Structure formats: C-alpha cells, structure tokens
Amino acid sequence: MQFRSIIRIVGLLLALFSLSMLAPALVALIYRDGAGVAFVTTFFALFFCGGLCWFPNRRFRKELKARDGFLIVVLFWTVLGSAGSIPFLLSDNPGVSVTDAFFESFSALTTTGATVIVGLDELPKAILFYRQLLQWFGGMGIIVLAVAILPVLGIGGMQLYRAEIPGPVKDTKMTPRIAETAKALWYIYLSLTIACALAFWGAGMTPFDAISHSFSTIAIGGFSTHDASMGYFDSYAINVITVVFLLISACNYSLHFAAFASGGVHPKYYIKDPEFRAFIVIQVILFAICFSVLINHQSHDSFYDAFDQALFQTVSISTTAGFTTTGFSDWPLFLPVLLLFSSFIGGCAGSTGGGMKVIRILLLTLQGAREIKRLVHPRAVYTIKIGGGALPARVVDAVWGFFSAYALVFVICMLCLIATGMDELSAFSAVAATLNNLGPGLGEVSVHFADVNDTAKWVLVVSMLFGRLEIFTLLILFTPTFWRS
Numbered sequence: 206m207q208f209r210s211i212i213r214i215v216g217l218l219l220a221l222f223s224l225s226m227l228a229p230a231l232v233a234l235i236y237r238d239g240a241g242v243a244f245v246t247t248f249f250a251l252f253f254c255g256g257l258c259w260f261p262n263r264r265f266r267k268e269l270k271a272r273d274g275f276l277i278v279v280l281f282w283t284v285l286g287s288a289g290s291i292p293f294l295l296s297d298n299p300g301v302s303v304t305d306a307f308f309e310s311f312s313a314l315t316t317t318g319a320t321v322i323v324g325l326d327e328l329p330k331a332i333l334f335y336r337q338l339l340q341w342f343g344g345m346g347i348i349v350l351a352v353a354i355l356p357v358l359g360i361g362g363m364q365l366y367r368a369e370i371p372g373p374v375k376d377t378k379m380t381p382r383i384a385e386t387a388k389a390l391w392y393i394y395l396s397l398t399i400a401c402a403l404a405f406w407g408a409g410m411t412p413f414d415a416i417s418h419s420f421s422t423i424a425i426g427g428f429s430t431h432d433a434s435m436g437y438f439d440s441y442a443i444n445v446i447t448v449v450f451l452l453i454s455a456c457n458y459s460l461h462f463a464a465f466a467s468g469g470v471h472p473k474y475y476i477k478d479p480e481f482r483a484f485i486v487i488q489v490i491l492f493a494i495c496f497s498v499l500i501n502h503q504s505h506d507s508f509y510d511a512f513d514q515a516l517f518q519t520v521s522i523s524t525t526a527g528f529t530t531t532g533f534s535d536w537p538l539f540l541p542v543l544l545l546f547s548s549f550i551g552g553c554a555g556s557t558g559g560g561m562k563v564i565r566i567l568l569l570t571l572q573g574a575r576e577i578k579r580l581v582h583p584r585a586v587y588t589i590k591i592g593g594g595a596l597p598a599r600v601v602d603a604v605w606g607f608f609s610a611y612a613l614v615f616v617i618c619m620l621c622l623i624a625t626g627m628d629e630l631s632a633f634s635a636v637a638a639t640l641n642n643l644g645p646g647l648g649e650v651s652v653h654f655a656d657v658n659d660t661a662k663w664v665l666v667v668s669m670l671f672g673r674l675e676i677f678t679l680l681i682l683f684t685p686t687f688w689r690s
Contacts, residue, residue, distance in 0.1 A: 207273055209265040216258025218281050223251035233331035240329035243295035251288050279679055286311040289339055304659040311666045313339035315673035318427025318527040318644030321655045325432045333430040337420040344424025344557040345394045393461050398423045401450045408442040422450050425557045427527030427644040436530040444517045455524040455552030479592050480553050480564045491547055492519045495540055502537045523547040525559035527644025534651040541647055548641040559642030559672055568604045610676045618668045625661040639668040
C-alpha cells in the first residue's frame, strides 16, 4: 500500500475542494447576508491542511494499484464530507450541532438530499447556495473532476475511475485515456446544468433559484432553497422541466456521450440500449399506477393536477431525486410504499442517480427467469443476454454479490436505527432513503430528519456513504484480504 502517495493525492484533492468555498463567499458578498466569513475561513483552513498533507509527500509518485484507488476514494469522501461540515459549524444561521453539520454535509455530497435544517427560506443565500453546490460536486464525483484537471497526480487514473463511477460494469471507458473520459463526463454534466438553469429561469424562477435548483436537479440530489421544495413555485412548467432533466440525468452518461459525440443527436444509441428501454418502461408503469389511483380516489382538484403530481412525484422519487410538490407520504393506499420501493431500482448505471441501478435489476430478473426455465428443462443450457451478447458468468455473479451485500448492509443499518428507539416504519424508510440516496422517507422522516436522534443520524451517514460508493467500495476496506500484502 502506497500510503505516502495516497496522502499526497488526498492533500491535493482537499486543496482543490477548498476552492469551492470561494463561490458561496462571493454569493455572500453579492447579497450582503453576513455569511461570507465562514467560507473564507474554511477556504484557508482546508487549503492549509491540503498543503500540509501534500508538501512532505510531494516526491512520492509511485504507480498506484487497484486497492490504493479504493482507499483514496473512501478516504476522500470521508475527509471531504467532514471538511464540508465546517461552514455549517462556523455559521450563526443555521446554528446546528456537530452531528447535524456532518449529516447535512454528507447528505449533500452523496446527493441524498435528506436535510436536518428547517426554515430554509430564512437562511442566508450563501448557505443555501453552498448546499446546492455540494450536491452538484457530489453528483458526478469530485474525484472524476480531479482526474480531469489534475494531471499532476502522476497516475493513470483508472483505479480511481473504477472505484468512483457507479454501475456493475466499470471497465468500460468512453475514450482511450481516463483524463479525456473524465473531461467528457464533466462537459456533458456542465452543459446539462447550464441548459437546466436557463430553462428554470425562463419558466419564472429567479436567477439564484434557477442556478441553485439546476445544481440539485442534474445531480439528482433533491435539495431546495425553500422548505416547500418545488411546491414553492406552484408551476406546471417548472415541474415538467424538472421531470425532463431528471430523466436525462438518470440515464447512463455514456449514452449521452455516444449520442452527441458525432456532433448531433442520435436517438438510436438510446433505443438500442436495453437498460434505457427498461428504465423508460419502469417509469411509464409507475406513472400509470399512480395516476390511475389518484384519479380514482379524487385526491386532486382536477385531471391536470393529478397528472402533474403523478408524473412529478413518480420521476422524482424513482430517480432518487427526492424533490416534492406535495407530501407523497399522504397519498392514498399503497402509493407511498410503492414509490419508496421504486427508489431501490433508481437510475441507470453511469448516471447521477442512486439505488441499485436499472441494469442490476434487469440482470436479476433475467437470472430469475433462467432459473425458472432450468426447473422445467434441467439439462438445457441457457445464457443471459444483454443487447444481443451473452454476459460472462463473472458479471452475473458480481450482481448477485452486490445484491446480497446490499441486503446485509440494509438490515444491519435498520436494526441499528430500531435499537436507538426509532419505530420500524421510520427506520425502514430512513435506511431506504439514505442507502438509495433518495432523501425523504415515511413516518418520522417524511419531511426532514431534524427530529432523529444523534446516534441514528451517524448510522444514516454511514448508510449514505455505502449507497454513494455502491457498497463494495466501502465494504472492501473491512476485509482482512484488502490490507494483506
């Protein structure tokens, strides 16, 4: 294990992250809200700490192995989440505890969107902007950004990329060099963010709200600058724009790259992709169920209102964004539980969405179908095919391994929450909301997490990390094999 090289890289990345404090400091200066001191102080503190880690180890540039990459990713997310809590602690408004500051920071960076802060409308603009900016950085991953703009790292970068990019098949690169791949991802990400902000602004949002919500929409984070979330704007146009960009962001970014690589939009790349087709089918089915139930129970004032709410909440919850226009937990019958379970599927692999990813659910479904066929024809040989090609057994085994590890982490986190005194429904939905990086849950956590006890909040912070790093990246550090030479 190249510990000194790892410390050098983490120091560089921490120094890079310190620069993000300048943006909310500028917002504080523009709006004169008095919150700028906290960000300027944090900038100098993080830059100094980053330099302290980098300077003594600046000459250690040995090639990193795969396990070094995993350790860097986990270290940086824990260090970054901790560093991100400092402005919350230094600011007078909101006056939060250490636990709440860490929870809010990790929730933003992991794009979970669960908040412990109430009274958002009264917060300084700089704090509101900072929360949204953290989600935007977390959406694609700080490390992918760093690999693109920090060639000084002196490594190939694939180790970091494989540990950071979500999805079951992580060896695929869109371009031959990892730095070029990371740049391509960020160009797409930035372009979508700008387009989303312009659309929100054109639909009636203020420039501040438009930029802020474009950050959390493209990141599929779910944070808002208002307590009422998207319901604050009460606009069909804004809801539709949100739905469109959530669906785009929940798709595999490799598809976006392929579709736009030749200079024009080529829908064939999307249509041919089995995961994309499955994703759209799931969205249509969920919407049809929610809309029909709302109409039958006359839960809304008009047909258009029911259509709007069903479409918005279905896409928002199932893509793990967690934006709300109304309290979906108050919907009739089984709909709240249905939407919560839909977050387990989440977005496509290689997207900014959470959950287990559509491709894994698709593979598990195909595997289940194969086992049923084997019961009927025990001697027949069946292969699992995706996109016309047979998948190797290693990929199928990896998906089953992920599913079992996911279930184990879920059960342990849920039991820990119940042990702290939380009721069963709230514990189940809180773990689902954090492990899937969703945000809102049911019961005690249907609106916010402010009333959750401190011990439970730390359990949920760990759950967020497991969800963001797709279980194995974090779980592998707890195995003796990883640390054995």
